[in-house]
Amino acid sequence: MxxxxxxxxxxxxxxxxxxxxxxxxxxxxxxxxxxxxxxxxxxxxxxxxxxxxxxxxxxxxxxxxxxxxxxxxxxxxxxxxxxxxxxxxxxxxxxxxxxxxxxxxxxxxxxxxxxxxxxxxxxRQDPLNHTVYRLGVAPGVAVRTLADIRGRKVAYSPGQAQGALVLRVLRKAGLTRKDVKLVELPSTGDVYVTALAGHQVDVAPIGGVQIRRYEAKYGPDGGSTIAHGLRDxxxxxxxxxxxxxxxxxxxxxxxxxxxxxxxxxxxxxxxxxxxxxxxxxxxxxxxxxxxxxxxxxxxxxxxxxxxxxxxxxxxxxxxxxxxxxxxxxxxxxxxxxxxxxxxxxxxxxxxxx
The missing domain is CATH 3.40.190.10 (Periplasmic binding protein-like II)
Structure with a gap:
């Protein structure tokens, strides 16, 4: 057995x-x-x-x-x-x-x-300054504030923390699901980073060392991350x-x-x-x-x-x-x-x- x-x-x-x-x-x-x-x-x-x-x-x-x-x-x-x-x-x-x-x-x-x-x-103590995730922005995409997400392709993983964060971000920005295109992707491994780099999505919540690596690798090409301002x-x-x-x-x-x-x-x-x-x-x-x-x-x-x-x-x-x-x-x-x-x-x- x-x-x-x-x-x-x-x-x-x-x-x-x-x-x-x-x-x-x-x-x-x-x-x-x-x-x-x-x-x-x-x-x-x-x-x-x-x-x-x-x-x-x-x-x-x-x-x-x-x-x-x-x-x-x-x-x-x-x-x-x-x-x-x-x-x-x-x-x-x-x-x-x-x-x-x-x-x-x-x-x-x-x-x-x-x-x-x-x-x-x-x-986490001081959770707004020590967030788990930041919003990754694809190279060349002009998203600098949460309001700029309107009309963008956003990575979304139902049933996971990243998916809920996306919905909370939309609410904070005064947007609804209809104001963006949610692209369902698993948030495991480097899936979100790969999707951003390949312009499969415009915005995706990325966490851990992926934040540091994404900024270092794709920053020169216009990739960036922005804070979401929420507890996560x-x-x-x-x-x-x-x-x-x-x-x-x-x-x-x-x-x-x-x-x-x-x-x-x-x-x-x-x-x-x-x-x-x-x-x-x-x-x-x-x-x-x-x-x-x-x-x-x-x-x-x-x-x-x-x-x-x-x-x-x-x-x-x-x-x-x-x-x-x-x-x-x-x-x-x-x-x-x-x-x-x-x-x-x-x-x-x-x-x-």
Whole structure:
């Protein structure tokens, strides 16, 4: 039998083919554990023999480099995947317990029949000056303000953070979908950069080291990036409610969240080591690229209360529901508040020690 955490191409294709059926049955599938979830206390200890399958590819390295990987009282199986589409398909295939995403995949999971809950949240201090994305502008295209996007071809990825950002940018600029041409493209890898360079699109949200590289490579030809002026900093850990309804896995997730938070602080207090060991040796970037990513990332904000975050999430849900025709959701229902203070308390305890 194939190990539970191994995802091959056939598994993903089968999962995708069954998406419609799952969408019709997903609510019934998740209704029973969902009803009792909030009232079920989290166990203080993880039962022996528990395994947690985690898709948190980048932060896995921080946990290892910080010497925290051997602190778990249960077995962690690392899944080599990340992002909304991959984690959702893994959830569908029952091949993943916990994933790391931005704020759109937890919404999209409910709309596609796989109810999930957020168990940890991280933001950026000074988020408007440390954004995740900038709007890339194709070489020779005269877009210098958000209003200039009118009439342009804009890359759009439904169900992902970049897609929601595009809709929020249009709203801020006083525009609607009808005022631009949305070009549906996956936002993985260098797809958006390639589309900009080839004038397949005029504007696309690009993030991470792609911002620095795009400006350096295409700037001489007239390529540029502009700030969007919006918060785009949410980062979450989320899990299917069927996983959270399992007391052993729910306890393991609590322990994982504590380590997750401590590893974020390690990254911030060991920037040179993180750059060299992860960005340079693991990812093959230059030291300058790594330094840019660290500086642009700012300091992590891991709040003890999710109230403000839930309010912001509700605004995003309402916008997406209006623009996509999906059923409105209550943002509160996307969070498992049993975990609300877990990460912040872990940091406080570590600081006291």
């Amino acid at each position: 194939k190990p539970r955490h191994v995802l091959d191409r056939r598994s993903f294709l089968s999962a995708a083919a069954g998406a419609v059926a799952l969408g019709l049955t997903g609510c019934a599938r998740g209704a029973e554990p969902d009803a009792a979830l909030a009232a079920a206390p989290l166990a203080s200890a993880v039962p022996k023999g528990t395994t947690l399958v985690v898709g948190d590819k980048e932060h896995q390295k921080a946990i290892e480099f910080a010497g925290l990987a051997d602190k778990f009282s249960f077995r962690v199986q690392w899944a080599n995947l990340s992002g909304g589409p991959q984690t959702l398909e893994a959830f569908r295939a029952d091949a993943l317990d916990l994933g790391s995403v931005a704020d759109i995949p937890p919404i999209h999971s409910h709309w596609t029949g796989i109810p999930t809950r957020i168990v940890a949240s991280k933001f 900093d949410p980062g979450h850990l989320y899990a299917p409610i069927t996983v959270l309804a399992d007391p052993a896995k729910a306890a393991a997730i609590r322990e994982y969240v504590r380590v997750w938070a401590r590893a974020w602080r390690w990254r911030e207090t060991h920037p040179d080591e993180w750059i060299e060991r992860y960005y340079v040796k693991d990812q093959g970037l230059t030291t300058a690229d790594g330094r840019w990513l660290v500086d642009n990332g700012g300091i992590a904000d891991i709040p003890a209360s999710w109230t403000d975050a839930i309010a912001r999430h509700q605004e995003t849900i309402d916008l997406l529901a209006k623009e996509t025709g999906n059923k409105p959701l209550k943002a509160e229902d996307l969070y498992d508040r049993r975990y609300e203070r877990v990460a912040a308390d872990a940091l406080a305890e570590a600081g006291a020690r």
